Amino acid sequence: MLKPLSICIAASALFLVAIQQKEFVNKPAEDTEWPEYLGGPDRNHYSPLTQINRENLGKLKVAWTYAMPDSGQTQMNPIIVNGVLYGVTNTVQAFALDAATGKQIWIFGDKSKNGSNTSRGVTYWTDGEDKRIMHAMGSFLYALDAKTGKPIESFGDHGKIDLRTGLPDVAKDKYLVSNTPGTIFEDLIVMPIRLSEDSDAAPGDLRAFNVRTGKLVWTFHTIPYPGEFGYETFPPDAYKNTFTGAANNWAGTAIDRKRGILFVPTGSAGYDFYGGKRKGANLFANCLIALDARTGKRLWHYQTMHHDMWDRDLPAPPNLITVTQKGPDGQPQRIDAVAQVSKQGYVFIFDRVTGKPLFPIKEVTAPKDALPGEFPWPTQPVPTKPASYARQAYTLTEKDISRYAPDHDSLVIKFKGYKKALFAAPSKEGTVIMPGFDGGAEWGGAAADPEDGILYVNSNEMAWILTMKDTPKASEMSNLSPGEKVYTTYCVTCHGPQRKGNAKSGYPSLVDIGARRDRAFVSQIITSGKGMMPGFTMLTAEEKQSLVSFLFGDEKVEAASNATASKKTYLPYQSTGYNKFLDANGLPAIAPPWGTLNAINLNTGDFLWRIPFGEVESLKKQGVPTTGTENYGGPVVTASGLLFIAATKDGKFRVFDKKNGKLLWETMLPAAGFATPSTYAVNGKQYVVIACGGTKLGTKKGNQYVAFALE
Secondary structure, eight states: OOOOHHHHHHHHHHHHHHHHHHHHHHSOHHHHOBOSGGGSTTOOOEEOOOSSOTTTGGGEEEEEEEEOSSOSOOOOOOEEETTEEEEEOTTOOEEEEETTTOOEEEEESOHHHHTTOOOOOOEEEESSSOEEEEEEETTEEEEEETTTOOBOTTTBTTTEEETTTTSOGGGTTSOEEOOSOOEEETTEEEOOOEEOSSTTOOBOOEEEEETTTOOEEEEEOSSOOTTSTTGGGSOTTGGGOSSOOBOOOOSOOEEETTTTEEEEEOOOBSSSSOOTTSOSOOTTTTEEEEEETTTOOEEEEEESSSSOSSOOOOOSOOEEEEEEEEOTTSSEEEEEEEEEEOTTSOEEEEETTTOOBSSOEEEEEOOOOOSTTOOOOSEEEEESSSOOSSOOGGGOOGGGBOTTOTTHHHHHHHHHHSBOSTTOOOBSSOEEESSBTTBSSOTTOOEEETTTTEEEEEEEOOOEEEBEEEOOOGGGGTTSOHHHHHHHHHTHHHHOTTSOOBGGGTBOOOTTGGGTSOHHHHHHHHHHEETTEEOOTTSOHHHHHHHHHHHTTOOOOSSOOOOOOOOSOOOSEEEOOOEEOBOTTSSBSBOSOSEEEEEEETTTTEEEEEEEOOOOHHHHTTTOOOOOOOBOSOOEEETTSEEEEOOBTTOEEEEEETTTOOEEEEEEOSSOOOSOOEEEEETTEEEEEEEEEEOGGGOOEEEEEEEEEEO
């Protein structure tokens, strides 16, 4: 007897669901979870899950949301282990949720004490029985019970350690926080640290701690000590940390656990924009370093920028990927590689074991012209392949000024007066930084598909103008009040002499700050920092009180003070601030695209595809084609052929076909998702979750995690 068609269809549907659920059951746990920052130790943002695919994307709906107890910029990439999602709020409280429902299980931390910091996530560790969440708040690392969220008393000092442990005494009062998850190797955790970017920065020493006890296990000096490799690349006393510091890893690391190799990208040495006090190539700043994960011993390194004067930190963990290239015998061979994206738009790719570049890297002659007292390095590295995924300043001409700018002619005049040569040094005339200070690539990093060796990276196309000026001498500040002296020393670069800031570039006005914030809040920000602003922990209580009184307009001044307001080394020049090259409407002054999404074949070094990424609504309404926008946060790639990404200023969450860059699906988020999503499966259902905090780039604030699944 024939069965009705509807019954056959229903039976087929049930059979397909059963197959999908069986598929998840048979997969190992790590294939259905997102157990580490950016997906795994390789930092590839990749998942083998296939339930969500090209054919059923139209059925993707919101499965659950979680409202954080605070709001504001959230850069979090949550991890998912054993059906539990672990994340961090805007004010750096760690929490655990049921990954299938979004229901809160526990939350840890005091939002009133850490609201100025940001966090990109937590780290999970287990020996099979003991299960811990390693969570950084400010300068402390906490070990929390993964089930309860309570500190583990046997770790460090009742559940926490100070991340200044192991640094020299001179650094004990200097600014230090950690806002990127640490990397686990056996019973060790290596923690990234964020430092000041001035001459008063603490040293960026890499350190590994025992994850059970909190004890320091090994240290690698990124500014070498006497007798250590690279010591001669800095002035002899640089390691004493009295006039330079940093060269720190703030972006996180990748780990080849099979080989026991830790891959560490580092940032620039302080001060970012003038290196007259730190003559030399400055190892191990701006390096990709391969370390023995057990001992911290250097295996190999490559410096991607010599004597950095442009804040060209390596901005994200590298990707560990296997590529196919022609061997010496002419036959294809598989090579375990490490690929490092950069702010300057280059991908540096090496043999993971030997450090040999897989494509030649040329040392290009750099201009000698610089500020008096500066010593530019004569050459800089540029890979022959892949080509840059972002435009370079030296390629720009007057024709590249945006035709959408209402003040086009005046922008052309300004543009003509700036320096634009490849690796042009900072100058008083103004130097075009393109890609800008935020890249190129940024902390969101790149996704990599281990199946075919394709790298996916989103990029900013914003030009910034770096202008230097003479630093006021002590005698020139002798007539200033104590508070104004502190402001001139530490704050004027970003907020300007009139305290008006630069809102279009992301630096708020401090005029009438007392009408918007109370003293306690401002005092906390001065100490802890906020967003791009570091904390000024080196200020004395008197200096901080004077600065607050100056900002609130009620500083009592009996007479001009001769007291110094700064402990940092005097440098003859300082930047006038982080200034984007914008038109009168606040849009980029250069022609689109202003943001791109790129697919690069690392086997050949060629681009697979490249598209504008993001939209400007005001121009879209005028019929202008997609321009791209600034973007922060990275992509996720799945085995089903999809690329998930939020990141854009326009507040959308998008899914692209990873083979050709075709847009397949998009939706508006409750606030912009300046974060990297995660994907995982629970009970046979695949989810994709994104943190939506907005705030950055002038977007509205948000406080939600949003998870999507098939309806």
